[in-house]
Each structure stands twice: as C-alpha cells, then as structure tokens.
Amino acid sequence: MRQINSFAEAVHRLRRERGMSLGDVAAKARYSPSYLSKLLHGQRRLLPEVVRQIDTVLDAKGQLERLAEQQRSEGSAGGDKPMQLPADVPGFVGRTDVLRTMDDALASRAEGGAHTIVIEGGFWVGKTALAVHWVTRNLDRFPGGCLFADMRGLGPGTPSTPEEVLDGFLQALGAGQADLSGALEVRAARFRSILAERPAVVVLDNIADYSQVRHLLPGGGSVVVATSREHQASLLLRTGGVSIDLPALPVADALTLLASRAGRHRLAADPVAAEAVVRRCGRLPMAVLIVAEHLQQRPDSTLGKIAAQLATDRHRLDLFTSPDPTVNIHGVIDLSYLALPPAAARLFRLLGICPACIVSADSAAVLAGIEPDLAESLLTVLREAHLVTPMPDGRYCIDYLLRAYAHQRALVEEHLRDVEKAQDRVLRWYTARALSANNSLIPNWRDSTIDSLLANFDQGSPGFDEAMSWCQTEVATALQIAKNTRSHLAKDLLWVLPTAFLPYFAITRSWTDWLIAANDGLDAAIAAKSTAGTARSLQVLGWAERDLGRTSEAISHLTQALELFVELGDELPAAWTAHGLALALADSQRHGEAIAHFLVADDRFQALHHGIGVVMNRAALALAFHEAGDRERAVDTAREALSLAQRRDSDDIHSFVHHSLGLLLQRRGEHRAALTHFDAAVSLRQRPWQRWNLADTLIARADSLLALGFRPQATAAYEKAADMLESLRDSRAHEIRARAALGGKPEWAAKNEPAGTVPLFPSWAR
The missing domain is CATH 1.10.260.40 (lambda repressor-like DNA-binding domains)
Known part of the structure; x- marks a missing residue:
C-alpha cells in the first residue's frame, strides 16, 4: 500500500x-x-x-x-466498484422522520465499525422502496459502491442461500477464481477484507433470519441495510443495529402519493372518497399505487366507486388480485399467514370475523375461547409477523386489507357454528363488562333481567376510576361490536350493549357516541321486538336530545319510554325516566308539569331506597320550585338535598348538590352565598371526566362575580371556562369567550332558560 x-x-x-x-x-x-x-x-x-x-x-x-x-x-x-442498487422509486413520498433516523444512524456509527439498519414492516408498506431511496441519497459516502441481493426470505420460490449470494458479491467486487473456492467462512473473510479497503453499502432485501445473512455482513466501515417482514431480534442483538418498524403512510402522504399517480383533479373532485380509499387501502403505498393504476387504465372509474368496493370484506381484495405474484394480495399475505403456528393462524382467522377491528388480550382470549396469557402470546406472534398493529393503549388493530383476508380464510377454514359462537362470546363479554363498569358509575344501573344471558361472564365490581378508564378505552369498540354482530343466540344484547353506556355518556357528554348508541340500540330493540329494549333505547335517546337542547324531541321520547317502563313494571328505569322528563319540561319553562314528574320520580326513588336518585331529584326539584315561584319550598327542598348528600361518601354527589344550590341562590340574588357553593363545587370537580361540569360551575361562578361587580375575576373565570369548552369542542366556547370580552351578561339573566342547565347525572361514585 x-x-x-x-x-x-x-x-x-x-x-x-x-x-x-x-x-x-x-x-x-x-x-x-x-x-x-x-x-x-x-x-x-x-x-x-x-x-x-x-x-x-x-x-x-x-x-x-x-x-x-x-x-x-x-x-x-484497483478493483471493481459494483453499483447493484435498483433504480430509485420515482416521486418517493414522505418518510421524512424515518430517513432522518437512518441518517443519524449512519452519522453515529462507531469508529471503523460496521453498522446495520434493519427495516421491518408488513406487506406492501414500502420497506424496499425506503431502503433503495435512502441508499441512493447516500451512495457518495461509500467508495466501494453498493451490493444488493433479494434474499427471498419470505417470498415465492426458494430462499437465497448465503453461498450463492456471497459468491455473487465476490465476483461483483472483482475477486479472482481462487477467492471463490474454499469454505464459506473463508470466502466470507475474503469478502470482509475487500470491503475493509473499499467500504460499501450492502442491501439485503427480504431476509429470513440471522443465519441466512451472518456471512454476508461486511467488516469495518461498511453499512448493511436489511429488510424483513418479521422481527429480526437475533440480527439486531449480534450487530447492535438500528431497528426501524416501518408503519403505513400517514393519510396526508398517502393522498399525495395517490394524487401524484392518479392526478390531482380526481382527488379535488371527491376528496372525501379519496380519503376513504387510502384509509381502506390501509395507507399502504403499494395498495395506493394499484388503485392509481386502476384509475389510469379505466377513465370511467371513480374514487367513489372504488371507495364503495373497498367498504365490504367480501369485495375489498378484488382490486388487488392479479396474475402477477408481486401485486397479488392473496399470494403476498399467504407468505406470512402460512408461516404462522396453527394457534396463531386460528386467532388471526378469528380476528377477521370479529365484529370489531381492535382487540385487547382479554377480548382476543374471549374471541378464541382461550386463556388471556395465551392470547397475549399469540398476539405477539402476529405482531412480530406484522399481521396486527400494536396501539399505544396496549390493544391491537388489524387493518382493512388484512381483516378482509382473515375474513375469507375464516369462512373457508372455520365451521360456521364456531364463527357464530366466537362472535356471541365477544358480544356477551363486552355487554357484561359494559354493564359492570357503568353500574359502578351509577349504582343499580345494571338490568338484572338479562343476567341469565351473561351467566359465564361475571366481571365483578370495578372501582369508579377503573370503570371510567375502561369505558373511555372500549366504548367505540363496544358500539362497533353491537352494530356488526348478528347474534341468533342473544338478540337482546344487541340493544343492551349500546344502551349500557348511558351513565358514561351522561358523565362525559360524549354526544356523538351517545346518539349513535341510542339509535343503534333502538334499531336493535325494534328488530328483536323487545319492549324493554325499546323503552331503554328511547330513554337513552331522550336524555341525549335533552342534553343537546333538542327539548321537544326529548320530551316526546322520554314520555314514550316512561309509558313503556310503567307498562313493564320496571320501577328504577321509570324513576330515572320521570326525572329526565321533568328536567326536559323545566327546560321548556313548563314548570308545573316538571314539578309533577319530579314528585313522581321522588316517590319511586324513595320506595326503592335509591339514595342517589333522591338526592339528584330533590336538587333539581328545588330549582323547579323556585322557577314556579314557590321560594320557601325551593329552599326547604334544597336543604333536604344537601343534608342527604352529606350522608354519602362521594365528592361527586357533593359537587353536584353544591352546584345546584349555588344556582338556586344565584336566582334569588344571593350571590355571595352562591359563590360559597360554586367554590365548593369547583374544588370537587377536578377529575378529567368532570371538565364539562367544571366548565358549567365556572360559568355560573363568573355570573355571580359579575353581578357583585368583580369584573376582572369574572372575566378570568369566563376565559377559563371557554378554554375548557374549546378543548372539549363544545359550541358554547365562542359565546362564553364573547361574554368575557364584553363584560357579558349573566346567562340566567340573558336567557329565558336558567343558567347552568342541570345535568342528568353528576360524576358520582357509590
């Protein structure tokens, strides 16, 4: 040298x-x-x-x-400089963060040491395209050029052997015939020696495992970029490499990719359908490109038609079926599916017929009829094969295309009876969990008449916080299950499950989910010809409408529900429905009718010894008496409510009564006394799910501060409430912010209806 x-x-x-x-x-x-x-x-x-x-x-x-x-x-x-890298993908889109991670890995490699980057991900996610694009950008940093090999680790045909790939690399590097003889270890040493003089980037695409590539890893100075559908723990452990778990494209990048190939005019003509298409393509680059090619070849096709085709499991894969094995989705997913152990393959199939696309280890265990520990283990196998995607909350999601594939596999490989039993188990389990959780939010909420349908799914009694957490995580999945399940064994549960969440909806004011649940429950109850289900669904619907200010509809639906509950002799739901109807009537300034229904509810709650109902009802009744002009009964009833609340060990019920008493005193013009109760309510309404109730109290408190002439303090309270409502996407935020800016007018004086509308329920525990 x-x-x-x-x-x-x-x-x-x-x-x-x-x-x-x-x-x-x-x-x-x-x-x-x-x-x-x-x-x-x-x-x-x-x-x-x-x-x-x-x-x-x-x-x-x-x-x-x-x-x-x-x-x-x-x-x-002095030697050949191979340039075996395939052409870069034209119009490569996105992956900025991932490319930066790879650049950082290259910059931080140890002195003289080799470095390995392993790109892992599911089918069609763009692993090879990313590797080629990154290497193309960095080729000038490798004087020895680029070596590339398709290892066919998980692909059609026989996997590449390290011997044949190594010999190809040596020949590309100009090695003589003598270097191609000898044992594999000897040739591998010669390969490392050559690259020690001329460091190169070695791309090993679609590898099987460490044993397949261990002799293809160069020495100091060179970089290896490997891609795989499966997690390569052994390779990463032995090389100290960087692992990149490549996700699907963000929606915006997927739309950009579609527009670049199909034409921006198509997306501009129907942006809603365009977004639906990329979502139903799983945001996978290859799937998006196939759709774009379909649109280019068929000018009469539209994004709307494709979105409709991709909406159903039955036809979702048709667009991605081709004689070309590289773009035939069945063949591509087969490679991963057929490599699974039998138990994992069965769970994967069942995920295709599960009424929801998101599962936890517990719900997957119920679906498959296995223990949760085994379900967790099998989900890990599926995750490492990139057949399910882990979510931040510990659950797993199966995307649209994989779900459709699993669905088709299940229809062929599972008995119909087993499929129905699996779906039925999931429905019963979610219903039992929902009832148990919401029964912790409102004691005695659970309807004992359907307990026989849930005999094997006892969920115990979670605490309030645990119940709230479960509802927040699972409510959307539960509603999806209720809507998508076709149960012949437990039809009543199709309305029980969505309506079971009423306590959670009332506490969090999740209006969208609330209305979906109410209408889905009503449809299911009518289909099942269930009077009890119709009554409960009308009750849930009426309460949602009342909370949204649709008072006329609320009164109509709650009246129907009350009649049905009375007919059924179902006393506790009848009491709560009478209470809700009284609130709706009070909102409509029909105070005499409201008082009559409050008194009916009071009698029912007392007969049932339902303490929370009595407290809630009397707090609202006190306000109704005041609006009707009976000030003495209003004060007496309010004091009774406070006395009863103080006997209960619940900050939530205390905060509700303090808020209600504050409103009563405010309407009497006793603002200093009202502030005492509002301040008490504010101090007790600090939990995350109490934000709406806290905002209501802050608004009422600001009204009293303003009436007393404390304008700066009132403005600050209005602003805090407006910020809170804005974060909750509550339409009142703009009005409250304007009131703060203008030095506003108290809501109770500015409108015909009273301020701080009394909610159906506070955030209470037992």
Missing part, C-alpha cells in the same frame, strides 16, 4: 518536526492511539473527516488530505 505508507511517512515526519508523539496527535485529534496506529498501518480506511482532523492538528495545510485522496483514488481504481 504505497500511498498509505506515504501518508504514514508524512504523518510521522510532521509530528517529529513539531515535537509531538503519536499519543499527542491522537489526543489532540480526539482518537485513540490504537485507532491511529491501525490507520497508519493500513488496517483502517482513511476517512475524510479523520484525515482532516489529523491535518489540522499537524498544521499540514492540506498535504495529508491530498495524500489520502490519492490513496482512495488508487484503491478505487
């Missing part, structure tokens, strides 16, 4: 002239003496940044950099 010797001679000459030892040079250049010694003996390549640092330390004025460049040029000319 003449030039390396010339470089070493120059370094030694310059350091002697400057009175420096090799250790001094190493210290000032911030490299180890061992590394510097190996560099000067030709055992490490002359990296430009290293040479530049040594040149600076020795004040060589570029002499060392020129010598190093001559060495690199001579080394490059």
Whole structure:
C-alpha cells in the first residue's frame, strides 16, 4: 500500500518536526492511539473527516488530505466498484422522520465499525422502496459502491442461500477464481477484507433470519441495510443495529402519493372518497399505487366507486388480485399467514370475523375461547409477523386489507357454528363488562333481567376510576361490536350493549357516541321486538336530545319510554325516566308539569331506597320550585338535598348538590352565598371526566362575580371556562369567550332558560 505508507511517512515526519508523539496527535485529534496506529498501518480506511482532523492538528495545510485522496483514488481504481442498487422509486413520498433516523444512524456509527439498519414492516408498506431511496441519497459516502441481493426470505420460490449470494458479491467486487473456492467462512473473510479497503453499502432485501445473512455482513466501515417482514431480534442483538418498524403512510402522504399517480383533479373532485380509499387501502403505498393504476387504465372509474368496493370484506381484495405474484394480495399475505403456528393462524382467522377491528388480550382470549396469557402470546406472534398493529393503549388493530383476508380464510377454514359462537362470546363479554363498569358509575344501573344471558361472564365490581378508564378505552369498540354482530343466540344484547353506556355518556357528554348508541340500540330493540329494549333505547335517546337542547324531541321520547317502563313494571328505569322528563319540561319553562314528574320520580326513588336518585331529584326539584315561584319550598327542598348528600361518601354527589344550590341562590340574588357553593363545587370537580361540569360551575361562578361587580375575576373565570369548552369542542366556547370580552351578561339573566342547565347525572361514585 504505497500511498498509505506515504501518508504514514508524512504523518510521522510532521509530528517529529513539531515535537509531538503519536499519543499527542491522537489526543489532540480526539482518537485513540490504537485507532491511529491501525490507520497508519493500513488496517483502517482513511476517512475524510479523520484525515482532516489529523491535518489540522499537524498544521499540514492540506498535504495529508491530498495524500489520502490519492490513496482512495488508487484503491478505487484497483478493483471493481459494483453499483447493484435498483433504480430509485420515482416521486418517493414522505418518510421524512424515518430517513432522518437512518441518517443519524449512519452519522453515529462507531469508529471503523460496521453498522446495520434493519427495516421491518408488513406487506406492501414500502420497506424496499425506503431502503433503495435512502441508499441512493447516500451512495457518495461509500467508495466501494453498493451490493444488493433479494434474499427471498419470505417470498415465492426458494430462499437465497448465503453461498450463492456471497459468491455473487465476490465476483461483483472483482475477486479472482481462487477467492471463490474454499469454505464459506473463508470466502466470507475474503469478502470482509475487500470491503475493509473499499467500504460499501450492502442491501439485503427480504431476509429470513440471522443465519441466512451472518456471512454476508461486511467488516469495518461498511453499512448493511436489511429488510424483513418479521422481527429480526437475533440480527439486531449480534450487530447492535438500528431497528426501524416501518408503519403505513400517514393519510396526508398517502393522498399525495395517490394524487401524484392518479392526478390531482380526481382527488379535488371527491376528496372525501379519496380519503376513504387510502384509509381502506390501509395507507399502504403499494395498495395506493394499484388503485392509481386502476384509475389510469379505466377513465370511467371513480374514487367513489372504488371507495364503495373497498367498504365490504367480501369485495375489498378484488382490486388487488392479479396474475402477477408481486401485486397479488392473496399470494403476498399467504407468505406470512402460512408461516404462522396453527394457534396463531386460528386467532388471526378469528380476528377477521370479529365484529370489531381492535382487540385487547382479554377480548382476543374471549374471541378464541382461550386463556388471556395465551392470547397475549399469540398476539405477539402476529405482531412480530406484522399481521396486527400494536396501539399505544396496549390493544391491537388489524387493518382493512388484512381483516378482509382473515375474513375469507375464516369462512373457508372455520365451521360456521364456531364463527357464530366466537362472535356471541365477544358480544356477551363486552355487554357484561359494559354493564359492570357503568353500574359502578351509577349504582343499580345494571338490568338484572338479562343476567341469565351473561351467566359465564361475571366481571365483578370495578372501582369508579377503573370503570371510567375502561369505558373511555372500549366504548367505540363496544358500539362497533353491537352494530356488526348478528347474534341468533342473544338478540337482546344487541340493544343492551349500546344502551349500557348511558351513565358514561351522561358523565362525559360524549354526544356523538351517545346518539349513535341510542339509535343503534333502538334499531336493535325494534328488530328483536323487545319492549324493554325499546323503552331503554328511547330513554337513552331522550336524555341525549335533552342534553343537546333538542327539548321537544326529548320530551316526546322520554314520555314514550316512561309509558313503556310503567307498562313493564320496571320501577328504577321509570324513576330515572320521570326525572329526565321533568328536567326536559323545566327546560321548556313548563314548570308545573316538571314539578309533577319530579314528585313522581321522588316517590319511586324513595320506595326503592335509591339514595342517589333522591338526592339528584330533590336538587333539581328545588330549582323547579323556585322557577314556579314557590321560594320557601325551593329552599326547604334544597336543604333536604344537601343534608342527604352529606350522608354519602362521594365528592361527586357533593359537587353536584353544591352546584345546584349555588344556582338556586344565584336566582334569588344571593350571590355571595352562591359563590360559597360554586367554590365548593369547583374544588370537587377536578377529575378529567368532570371538565364539562367544571366548565358549567365556572360559568355560573363568573355570573355571580359579575353581578357583585368583580369584573376582572369574572372575566378570568369566563376565559377559563371557554378554554375548557374549546378543548372539549363544545359550541358554547365562542359565546362564553364573547361574554368575557364584553363584560357579558349573566346567562340566567340573558336567557329565558336558567343558567347552568342541570345535568342528568353528576360524576358520582357509590
């Protein structure tokens, strides 16, 4: 190595002239003496940044950099420089964060050490395209060029052997016939030796496992980029490499990709359908490109038609079926599915017929009829095969295309009776969990008449916080299950499940889910010809309408529900329905009728010894008496409510009564006394799910502050309430913010209806 010797001679000459030892040079250049010694003996390549640092330390004025460049040029000319990388993907879209991670990995590789980047991900997610694009951007950093091999680890045909790939690499590097003989380990050593002189980037696409590629890993200075559908723990462990779990494209990037191929005019003509298409393509680049090609080849086709085709499991995969194995979705997913252990394959099939696309380990266990620990283990297998996607909350999601594939597999490989039983188990389990959780939010909420349908699914009695957490996580999935299940064994549960969440909806004011649940429950109850279900669904619907200010509809539906509950002799739901109807009537200024229904509810609650109902009802009744002009009964009833509330160990019920008493005193003009109760309610309404109730109290408190002339404090309270309502997407935020800016008018004085509408329920516990 003449030039390396010339470089070493120059370094030694310059350091002697400057009175420096090799250790001094190493210290000032911030490299180890061992590394510097190996560099000067030709055992490490002359990296430009290293040479530049040594040149600076020795004040060589570029002499060392020129010598190093001559060495690199001579080394490059002395052997072949393979450029086996496939062409970059035209119009590559997105992946900015991932590309930055790969750049950082390249920049931080250890001195003289090889580095490995493993890109993992499911089918069609764009692993190879990402690898090729990144290498194309960084080719100039590898004087030895690029080596590329399709390892066919999970693909059609026989996997590539390390022997054949290694021989191909050696030939591409200009190795002689003698280098192609000998044992695999000998050839691998020769491969590493060549790349030690001319570091290259080695792309190993679609690898099977570490044993397939261990002899293809280069030595110091080179970089390996591997792709795989399966998690490569062993490779990462042995190389200390960087793992990139490649997700599907964000919706915006998927739309950009679709527009670049299908034309922006198509997306502009129907943006809603365009978004539906990319979502139903799983946001997978290849699937999006297939749709774009379909649109290009069929000018009469539209995004709307494709969105409709992709909406059903039955036809979702038709668009992605092709004689070409690389774009035939059945063949592509087969490779992962057929490699699964039998138990994991069965769970995967059942996920295709599950009424929901999101599962937890517990719900997956119920679906498959297995223990939760085993379900968790099998979900891990599916996750490592990229057949399910882990979610931040610990649950798992199966995307549209995989779900359709699993659905088709289940129809072929599972008995219809087993499919129906699996769906029925999930329905019963979710219903039992929903009733148990919501029974913790409102004691005695659970309807005991359907307990026989849930005999094997006892869920115990979770605490209030645990119940709220479960509802927040699972409510959307539960509604999806109720809507999508076709149960012949437990039809009543199709209305019980959506209506079971009423306590949660009332506490959180999740109006969208509330209305969906009410209408879905009503449809299911009518289909099942269930009077009890119709009554409960009308009750839930009426309460949602009342909360949304649709008072006329609320009165109509609650009246119908009350009649049905009375007919059924179902006393507790009848009491709560009478209470809700009274609130709706009070909102409509029909105070006499409201008082009559409050008194009916009071009698029923007392007869049932339902303490929370009595407290709630009397607090609202006190306000109704006041509005009707009976001020003395209003005060007496309010005091009774407060006395009863104080006997219960519940901050939530206390806060509700304090808020109600504050409203009563406010309407009497006793604002200082009202503030005492509002302040007490504010201090008790600090839990996350109490934000709506807290906002109501802050508004009422601001009204009283304003009436007392404390305008700055009132403005601050209005602003805080407006911020809270805005974060909750409550339409009142703009009105309250305007009131703060204008020094506003108290809501109870500005409108015909009273301020701080009394909610159906507070956030209470037992």
